[in-house]
Amino acid sequence: xxxxxxxxxxxxxxxxxxxxxxxxxxxxxxxxxxxxxxxxxxxxxxxxxxxxxxxxxxxxxxxxxxxxxxxxxxxxxxxxxxxxxxxxxxxxxxxxxxxxxxxxxxxxxxxxxxxxxxxxxxxxxxxxxxxxxxxxxxxxxxxxxxxxxxxxxxxxxxxxxxxxxxxxxxxxxxxxxxxxxxxxxxxxxxxxxxxxxxxxxxxxxxxxxxxxxxxxxxxxxxxxxxxxxxxxxxxxxxxxxxxxxxxxxxxxxxxxxxxxxxxxxxxxxxxxxxxxxxxxxxxxxxxxxxxxxxxxxxxxxxxxxxxxxxxxxxxxxxxxxxxxxxxxxxxxxxxx
Ligand code: PEP
Ligand code: MN
Numbered sequence: 068x069x070x071x072x073x074x075x076x077x078x079x080x081x082x083x084x085x086x087x088x089x090x091x092x093x094x095x096x097x098x099x100x101x102x103x104x105x106x107x108x109x110x111x112x113x114x115x116x117x118x119x120x121x122x123x124x125x126x127x128x129x130x131x132x133x134x135x136x137x138x139x140x141x142x143x144x145x146x147x148x149x150x151x152x153x154x155x156x157x158x159x160x161x162x163x164x165x166x167x168x169x170x171x172x173x174x175x176x177x178x179x180x181x182x183x184x185x186x187x188x189x190x191x192x193x194x195x196x197x198x199x200x201x202x203x204x205x206x207x208x209x210x211x212x213x214x215x216x217x218x219x220x221x222x223x224x225x226x227x228x229x230x231x232x233x234x235x236x237x238x239x240x241x242x243x244x245x246x247x248x249x250x251x252x253x254x255x256x257x258x259x260x261x262x263x264x265x266x267x268x269x270x271x272x273x274x275x276x277x278x279x280x281x282x283x284x285x286x287x288x289x290x291x292x293x294x295x296x297x298x299x300x301x302x303x304x305x306x307x308x309x310x311x312x313x314x315x316x317x318x319x320x321x322x323x324x325x326x327x328x329x330x331x332x333x334x335x336x337x338x339x340x341x342x343x344x345x346x347x348x349x350x351x352x353x354x355x356x357x358x359x360x361x362x363x364x365x366x367x368x369x370x371x372x373x374x375x376x377x378x379x380x381x382x383x384x385x386x387x388x389x390x391x392x393x394x395x396x397x398x399x400x401x402x403x
Contacts, residue, residue: 068107068110068120068136068304069105069128069129069131069136070084070106070128071103071105071125071126071127071385072084072105072126073124073126076104076123076124077124081293083122084106084119084125085097085121087118088106088119089349091114091118092110093108093110093118094108094109094110094111095107096109098137098293098295099293100292100296100297101295101296102298103297105137107137107276111132111371123177127290129141129142130137132302133284133328134289135283135285135289137289138285138288138329139357140328140329143330145330146330146332147298147299147332148332149298149299149300151191151202151270153225155191155227157270157332157334158332158360159360162360162393162397163356163362164361164362164363164390165189165191165192165193165334165361165363166189166191166192166193166365166366167365168180168193169210169375169380170195170206170208171194171195171196171214172209172373173210173216173252174216174220176367176368177217178220178382179368180194180367181220181226183368187251187387189306189390191227191228191361192217192221192226192229193229193230193365195208195375196210196214196217196230197210197230197231199231199233200375204278207300211237212240213341214230214245215244217230217244223328227246228244229246229247229248229249229272229363230245230248230249232248232250232260233251233254234257235259235263238260238263238267240287242267245269246270247269247271247276247281248271250264250271250272250287252276252277252279252304252339253276255273255274255275255283255287256278256279256287261288264296265290265292265295270299270300271299271300271377272334273291273300273301273302274303275301275302275306275321276306276308277306277315281321281325284325285325285329288329297329300331300332300333301329301331301334302333302335302363303322303334303359305342306318306335308342313346314342314343314379315341316340317337317340317341322359323358326358326360327394332361333359333361334360335351335354335357335362336363337362337364338363338364338365338379338380342378342379344370344380344381344385346383347379347381348388348389351364351389351393355393355397355400356396356399358400362393365381366380366381366382366386367380368382369382
């Protein structure tokens with residue numbers, strides 16, 4: 068059960084509601100986000116909703132039995148809209164595009180990427196400055212200094228930044244320079260990180276774990292929401308299966324299922340999803356048809372020379388072609 072509380076209700080009123088819900092044998096948790104206050108009731112007891120519905124300070128009660136109830140679509144009338152300012156939003160019925168290199172490599176690369184994005188009217192640039200690498204000897208990112216350079220150039224160009232945060236201590240140092248924090252597939256169940264991102268007033272994109280289920284992804288989002296941050300997006304980026312012909316197996320099913328289950332925007336990452344440059348485009352288009360609210364992908368002026376993930380990175384020419392096809396596909400989907 069989710070009880071939405073009225074703004075500014077007194078502690079006394081809140082306590083009476085909690086006492087009443089606990090008397091009905093529900094275990095309660097208080098949730099306070101930047102947008103509202105809720106009381107979560109865990110239990111499955113039969114009761115007459117009118118027993119609490121009349122209480123002072125309640126604006127709405129929803130009987131939701133989903134384990135991850137705050138991110139469930141079952142109670143929220145309007146799907147979540149992520150507002151990045153300057154007219155940039157990520158939302159259902161929109162087609163948010165986020166593109167850029169796997170890793171930020173330096174000023175020249177940032178400038179070239181920004182020019183490519185601007186030519187194609189893309190408002191959000193991706194790139195890693197903290198890179199989770201399978202080998203400790205691979206390039207691990209330029210760190211916060213790289214982020215600061217990127218931020219300066221991106222702001223001048225009116226471009227928003229999405230970048231991965233790998234650990235709790237980075238949240239604060241990155242804060243002034245990011246528009247969206249990305250939680251990477253290796254950190255989807257880093258619950259301390261998720262808790263801390265719940266305290267931040269900036270949007271968070273959570274990638275699905277490498278071997279994570281859809282429910283586990285929703286659980287990760289529930290962590291951030293219940294810790295205070297409703298500004299969330301989910302990202303399908305492929306999962307590990309027995310198949311070795313592709314880097315991962317892009318679970319297009321998950322896009323349709325996440326859209327059904329959750330009110331949060333769902334973003335597709337076909338670059339990591341298949342991991343093969345020549346096949347990023349068809350997979351990306353399929354994700355749009357499956358209902359994705361946005362696509363995040365890797366592009367680089369010279370993919371062969373990229374410092375990471377070059378094999379799945381599109382050249383600017385390929386990227387431009389993809390952008391055009393994505394927009395057409397989106398229009399087609401919306402016309403149905
Ligand atoms: C990335 O976006 O470059 C990345 C490391 O993604 P993932 O966490 O999905 O592997
Ligand atoms: Mn990558």
